[in-house]
Each structure stands twice: as structure tokens, then as C-alpha cells.
Amino acid sequence: MTELFADVAPDGRGGTIGIAARRVLMASFALISLAALIGFFGQRSTTSAAVTPSVRMTLDAPETVRGGIYFQFEVDPTNVGERSFTLELDDEDRLLARIPRTLRVLP
């Protein structure tokens, strides 16, 4: 073997670990794509409803939104996290219907 190739290990342990690590990484990439495909990262709308004898209230909105995208308001990427998005319908001080929801904001 010539001098320039002397430091190159032939099929060492590093190569095997490297290939395994790359495969794990690619598999996780594929999982992220699949998760995005089924709407895990937003912004698919879901409908929630609150029904009482006198009132029926429905809320059609995404549960997860991504920063920078318009959804009623522009989601501020600095407000990342999960927050309450509960909708209430009151008749003065009497609660008629309530839809408990949370909104997850991704960066």
C-alpha cells in the first residue's frame, strides 16, 4: 500500500457503525416524512363540538400549527409550545357551552 493510503482503515469498525448510524438516521427521516404526511405537524383542521339541550357549538380549527403560517392570526414562532384554546359561549354570566381545546405551536 502506498504512503497516501496507509492511514485509511480497510473496512474498520467505524465503517460498520457509520453505515448503521446512517440507516437509523434515514429511517427516522422517513418516519418524520410519514408523520408529516398524516398531518402530525399541522395544520389539519379537526372539529370539536359541545352540545347542551339549548345550544350546539362546533369549533373547526387545527390543533397544531406551524410558526409563520396564517391561521386566524399569524402564528408567532417565538410563542412555541402548547396553550389553551378553549372556546366558551356565555349568556351574560351563564355558561352555555364549552369546548376545551389546546393549540400546539411548532417552531
Added chain:
Amino acid sequence: MDLVLRTGFAFLLILVITRAVGRRELSSMEPVDLILLVVIGDLVQQGVTQSDYSLTGATIVLVTMAVLVVATAWLSFRFARLRPVLEGEPTLLISDGEILTRNLRRERMTVDEVRAEARQQSIGSLRDIKYAVLETNGKISFITAS
């Protein structure tokens, strides 16, 4: 969901366009090609991410592109019949010292371009070349008579 689908469509479109444009044009970067490349990148980005400025959106697009690149490479490696479609095939430009003008015309290449490539590989004359092959990456391989 739409981000992944748009990324997949953009990837397929890029694949088809690069195959249609031809490897020679893509390997020899003139200033106008470089600018066009940047413009194409910008147009693809607008179509794929649209108004999505989120880090999550960028991650989804990058990760999906990586998966598609590896999937294409795997398909090409695994199925020999797909290889010409995905990567193209080498084209013989000079065979046994004879210039194949039909193949040159098919690749929209002139003899002057072959000469220039030969000069860059320290070959003094076309007469010294026994075989010249336009590889799938757009480079030309030369085998000299000596």
C-alpha cells in the same frame, strides 16, 4: 401533508427536467447556467413551501428530499432496468479512434467541445484518442491509443 406531497412532486419534476435537459448542459456551468440554477431553486422553494416560513416546515421538506434522494439511489442500485431512466447511460463519442457524429449530435455536442475536454485532460490530438465516453455525470472519459 401537503408539504410532503409538494416536495415529492418537485423532486419528480426536477428529476424529469434534468433528464430532459441533458447531462452535458448540467455538467458545464456557464455563468447563465449558474444564475438559472439559483432562479430554479428559488422557484422550487416558492412552490414547495409557499407561505410556510416555519422551521418545522423546512425540516419536513429537507428530510423528505433526503429520503427521496436515497430512495432513488436505492432503486437505481437495486433495479438495473431503472438505472437508465434515473441516471442515464454512458454515450460513446469516439470508438476505435472514429468520431461518432450521430452520438455527438444526439448529445448536442460539437467536435470542438470534445477537443476542449481532451485538452483539459492533457491530450494533444484527437488522433491519440481511442475511446471517448460521455459519462452519466456529464464528464467525458478518454482512453488514449497509447
